[in-house]
Amino acid sequence: MALYKLKEFHAPKNMQEAINILGKSQEAEILVLAGGTFLHGLEARGLLSDVEELVDIRKAGLDAIRDDDRGLLIGATVTFSQIQTLPSVQRTPWLAGLSDALAYPPVQIRNTATIGGCVSASCPFFDVPTALLALGATVMVKGGEAGERQLALPDFLAGLFVNSLEPGELVTAVAIPKCPGNGASAFIKLEGNANDLAIVNAAAYLSVDSQKTCTEAYVALGGGVAETAVLSDAARQILIGSKLDAATLQTASEAVTADISPMSDHRASAEYRGAVAKVIVRRTLERAIARLA
Amino acid sequence: MKKMLTLEVNGDVHELAVELDATLLRVLRDQIGLNGPKKGCDSGGCGCCTVHVDGKAVYSCVCYAHSFDGVKVTTAEGLSSGEELHPIQAAFVDAGAVQCGYCTCGMMMAAKQLLDECPRPDEEQIRHGISGNLCRCTGYAKIVDAVKLASERS
């Protein structure tokens, strides 16, 4: 399926040039291209036939990574493979959930897909957004009328394949705040085969104090449990202040039902997604706990 | 609509006028005339089109060619220099990993990425390393053997 109406293929050399192109072309059907793996899926289904301009931002200088006491700031065009090589992602328990999620796709996707493209797609079946939700990630946005904005990931993921970007806006980076204290995260995906979108996935971040009491908890779910990947506040409330014993984990896992509304499609029914979501969440919590110091 | 594009493919520099929406796979097959990268699904699902871009394995069927202006591309044809087979190619032959052969070139490029990063992979690493490449003939058993063999020989 070709892009019959495509007239321009922009490859801006810096961020400002990219923003200028987006600003000027507000009337045209314009699409930002980062890794491009998702766009091709859309193109193959004939969903991009109106696109007139592509803006490939891979050379726009959005590939910097800051890894310090404040946490991680990952440029929009950093690929999954590049994130996997970061020492903090490889070694620190609080980022282990991100590492888990990045390891699922095949190498060809990891080498191509970018963090900015991945969140912008707002696809509920992706893995990395679920992991980022549990880590409290923020999306950095430039351009458009606002000039610059920071959006918490739950606010950025507006709906099924819909993000919160305004015309002219561009995702420049994703920030993951450093979690204080003794924290650990984990991610698990249920998939049909090893090269699949998630049927259900879950990520958890937990931190504990010196008494092993849970001081912070985020539980995120994706894979068609809702129109976007979502956080479960119900599970969070049960976990915080608990000793993270087996019974609490069970209760918290079952509580996610309140925060999801699974969909049915040819891959799985809503009933199945709802049932395994609880199992996957419990296993994810167990995996995160095992990583706590 | 076309635009100029420069690619270094298996050591040769090509300057080409390429359609704006052409994929890297299409340029490699239809304009440069290579057979190694193959079209199996044209949607990033089978891995037959796998090539290396600046040393990294990608699905060339989901890459817009114009995103890759100036890169170095290696295909299965570029694995060996001269008449000697590359150790991965030789291992695929010796292990009996080639049946219909349509997945083979992409599979070898995925294997090369794995062995570049991890010269002594265990079986799980091998299986995950080729999880983005489908094969319908072999059940992967002899492909896994081939990657092991290539690892042992190098």
Added chain:
Amino acid sequence: MSQLNVVGQSLERPDAYDKVTGGKGYPVNVKLPGMLHAKMLRSPYAHARIVSIDASRAERLPGVKAVLLPKDVPQIKFCPVFFVPVQAPSMVLDFDVMNGERVRYVGQPVAAVAAITADIAEAAIDLIDVEYEELPAVFTPEEAMAEGAPQLHDEAPNNIAKTPFFEYGDLEKGFAEADFIFEGTYETQRVHTCYLEPRVCVVDMDRQDNVTIHVTTQHLFGTREKLAFALGIPETKVKVVKSPYIGGGFGGKLELTAMEPVAALLSKKCGRPVRLEQTRQEDFITTTRNPIKVYLKTGVKKDGTFTARYAKSILDCGAHATHGSEVIMVHGAFGLFFNYHAPHQKWEGYTVYTNNMIGGGYRGYGAPQGSFAVESQIDEICTKLNLDPIAMRLQNARKQGEPHPFNPAFTLATYGLADCLREGAAKIGWEKARRRDKGSSGAKKRGIGLAVHPVWVSGCMGFPDIYEHSGAIVKINRDGTADLATASMDIGSGQIATLTQIAAEALGLPAGAVRMSSAGDTDNLPFDAPTHASRVTYSSGNAVKEAALSAKKRLLEVAGSMLEVSPADLEVSDGKVSVRGTPSKTLSVAEIAQRAESPFVQMTAQGPQPTVMEEKGTIIGLSSLAPKSNPTPCAAQFVEVEVDTETGEVAVLHAVYAHDIGRAINPKAAEGQVEGGFQQGMGYALMEHIQFDPETGSCLTTDFLDYKMPTAVEMPRKIDSIFIETDEPTGPFGAKSLGECCVITPAPAIANAIHDAIGVRFTQLPITPEKILRGLGKI
């Protein structure tokens, strides 16, 4: 059997070098000067009348060279299946290339365009305006057979395309004699062969109707016959070029579709070659394995002996019968009732039209659907009656030396089922594993299961209307090598390796000395039936052996003349001809071939010398013959699985196969066949499923994101292949066949292992995680 030198060796496959260095030999690579590109417009409706087609906008698009509409296509009905005559009386003759009046499934071609690029052709088909009048559609065979259902073909009342049946003994008496009666309904789904090289053709058709075609096909001569018929031209006007190999087939490239005649007619219109390559989406809706629902009722004695078996099979053939009229036969015969003895049996089959996509051939050809029913139900019987699943099967199985169940003229001369079961069971540790704890604590439970395929084929002798003969040409070269030419296609399963090894063995040449010719076409190659039905090693192998022996006979005549001995006193080994008992009198094959092809009068120091006239002429052997039989291979399969009772995921941990294949010509290639067969069978058991929107009938699984097949990660870490070599007397060097048993057994073996693990019986494929959780009562 005398000492074998080349057969039985795991030699390097001759085609492997080319395939690892790029792979030149696939039809997808063929490019001809001036070639145009074509695309087909397909129906968006499952059932509609075509009111009008207006292609004027498409014709005006720059770069478009021709538009093909139904009125340009001969409106002829025929059977497009390659291995039967195009108007075979036993088949349903309902297929047409481009019907101008009616569409019967989503994806039916209604028009096509040739343009200077594929993009322009694709843009142009969007500009063809078709007015449809939608008709009520029907998507299940049960609804299609019901009163008042939309009728899809005038000649098929109640949408029943074919109703074969057979009966012997007295069914009522048999059931009356039974101590127990078991009944069940077993359903299988629509799956795709998933060959990785898409269907593609490049066709050049001139204005005198001479056609040359390069195409992804499992059968050169079938392509010629059906394409000529579809075009309404004499068969010899069509030349089908043999590609060195194709990128997989598995039965999925075993019939003519619209692609070939459409490209041909566009080529004729334009006066230029036309290439038509299907997208993966198009391939997914071109052919499939037919879904079959089987009702199976079995009467057994307390000790497990069958007294009576009754089955009714309903096959959804989709919009046209094509393979569906033969698949149902093979299903009834080799899937259900030839496998075991029962004194009283009756079967009814129904091939039923629906507005689904057309079915097709796929490895096993009806047997996987039957075997899933039979082998699952035997396991149910064993569980209920506390019988040993191995003993129960052997008790009812046929025995070596018995008449073949299908054709009493043949006997089961070699039949190693008992050995297969014994050796396979030993390999997986059956006795111990059956008795162990399933893992009572924890979410994961392990189980072990088995299934056998007791009676399979090495070709198609005995069925009406099916081609089965093969031919070969063997030519000995002056350097002592030989060239082999056959029309048998290598679709990945190793025909080049096995046939050249058979030829080398028969000729007495060393390994590697026989080369499969990479050139040839239907003009100059002898007829061969398709690469299908587990037939090539046996049937084509016999033809190759015969041609090689014929060349060898001539070789020995020349050598006898040169050595002044009788050819009967000569033997050939490792490329040398020697006088039996006098090893010093030796000539190399090269010397003999050189003598045969040297000039008659040769200049020597003594002047011109005439040589021996009788020694002259290229040493060549030809054959074209039907095999003497179609001996029965059989297989036993064991699997161990682990079921996650919380998510429903099933991991296959270990698979063991034991096959009686007569002899393994190239054991490593044979193992590769078996391992690949398990991937397909496991996908069938657990995940693969072509699904449609139940309202519109459009396909939901059109790429590998939605159609899931096992990757290297899901496959078992261990697949053991045991070959029982029974040395079939009619086979080339004792060989029978291998191609399909390995695909038939995995689904029931896995279902039986899942039952062993969690105590739940699944009778609908695929056994998805969701079905497991439902079976466990968790959702």
